[in-house]
Amino acid sequence: MDTRKNIAYCRKGFTLVELMIAMLISAIIVAAVLTTYKYNRDVYEAQDQVTEIQQTLRAATNQLVREIRMAGFNPQETQDEDQRPKIKEAKKDLLYFTIDLNEDGDVNVGNDDTGEHIVYDLYISPTGTSTLGRTIADNDINLADPLAHQPVADHIQAIEFCYRLKDMDDTDPCVLPAASLSSADIDAVRSIQISILARTRYEDRNYTDGSIYCPASNPYNPATQQCTDPDPAKSWGPYNDHFRRRLLTTNVTCRNLGL
Numbered sequence: 041m042d043t044r045k046n047i048a049y050c051r052k053g054f055t056l057v058e059l060m061i062a063m064l065i066s067a068i069i070v071a072a073v074l075t076t077y078k079y080n081r082d083v084y085e086a087q088d089q090v091t092e093i094q095q096t097l098r099a100a101t102n103q104l105v106r107e108i109r110m111a112g113f114n115p116q117e118t119q120d121e122d123q124r125p126k127i128k129e130a131k132k133d134l135l136y137f138t139i140d141l142n143e144d145g146d147v148n149v150g151n152d153d154t155g156e157h158i159v160y161d162l163y164i165s166p167t168g169t170s171t172l173g174r175t176i177a178d179n180d181i182n183l184a185d186p187l188a189h190q191p192v193a194d195h196i197q198a199i200e201f202c203y204r205l206k207d208m209d210d211t212d213p214c215v216l217p218a219a220s221l222s223s224a225d226i227d228a229v230r231s232i233q234i235s236i237l238a239r240t241r242y243e244d245r246n247y248t249d250g251s252i253y254c255p256a257s258n259p260y261n262p263a264t265q266q267c268t269d270p271d272p273a274k275s276w277g278p279y280n281d282h283f284r285r286r287l288l289t290t291n292v293t294c295r296n297l298g299l
Contacts, residue, residue: 082246089240090284093195097238097288100172100193104234105292107158111137112296116145123148125156127229127297129183130221132257134161135201135232136181153178162199163189172196172236193238197285198276200235200255204291206298216257230298233257235289243282250278253287 054062114125123146129136136159138147147156159175173189175181202214203221205228214233215225233256253276254260254267261268267275279285 082244085242086244086247086284089242089244090286093238093240093284093286096193096195097236097286100196100236100238101234101288101290103174103192104160105290107139108135108137108160108232108234108292109295110139111294113139113141114296115140115143118145120146125296127226127294128157129159130201130203130217130226130229131219132200132202132216133198134159134183136183148179157181159183159187160192160199161187162196163187165189165191165194169194170196172199193236195239195241197237197239197279198235198253198255199237200257202233202235202256203229204231204233206230214256228298229294231291231293233289233291235287237276237285237287239283239285244284245282247282247284248280249283249285250280251285252277253285255287256289256291 111127112125118124118140125138125140125147127135127137136157138157140147141156142153144153147153155176155178157177157180159181161173161175163171163173165171171189171191172193173187174192175187175189177188181187200216202216203225204212204214205225207228208230215221217225221229235255235257237253237255252267255276258267258269258271258274260266269275276287277285
């Protein structure tokens with residue numbers, strides 16, 4: 041046997057071309073794995089954020105519905121205008137109402153009328169976040185003064201209170217006040233349609249929100265696939281940013297009003 045041939049055979053290995061091809065294939069596989077991982081991670085994060093805002097909307101709406109349904113609760117049937125539980129201020133982005141929680145026949149007298157004055161509106165938190173706030177007090181709240189907000193839900197883009205008055209049919213559009221409802225219209229409120237638009241906490245650079253959102257005062261029309269009134273001033277959006285948003289509209293029957 042030729043010893044030189046055996047030595048040459050044992051030294052045989054990969055050529056430079058073969059190594060480059062192997063490295064290229066490995067790089068393609070690694071890139072594919074990383075791309076798949078990044079895609080799955082982005083999908084998971086997007087779903088996680090959407091789930092968060094949906095839970096935020098449900099929690100905020102449940103609290104709003106529970107308390108607004110009690111607006112005007114008056115078990116003693118108090119008739120005095122200053123002491124009668126009622127809606128005190130009805131704006132498109134603020135609602136102020138009273139409830140006789142301790143059933144003592146008033147909402148402004150004594151030390152036991154705790155938390156019988158309630159205001160809901162949007163405010164900017166110290167962190168710069170648009171937040172749905174709840175202000176509670178034992179006596180009249182001066183809306184001209186800074187409100188003592190308690191945060192209910194963060195990252196709320198917009199809120200709308202749209203009012204349905206007595207003698208209105210279900211097909212009639214709700215009333216959206218330019219400033220605030222008059223005293224006569226406030227006494228005629230029987231239900232409130234609440235629209236809340238929430239956005240995610242973080243941006244998604246792979247997504248751009250070009251949607252137009254239709255609040256209760258300007259509902260979505262399936263026939264035209266847009267809001268009933270196309271006037272941009274009467275809808276929300278498009279924001280054309282990278283936040284995902286969800287809109288929730290609910291109707292609250294104020295069962296203690298008009299009794």
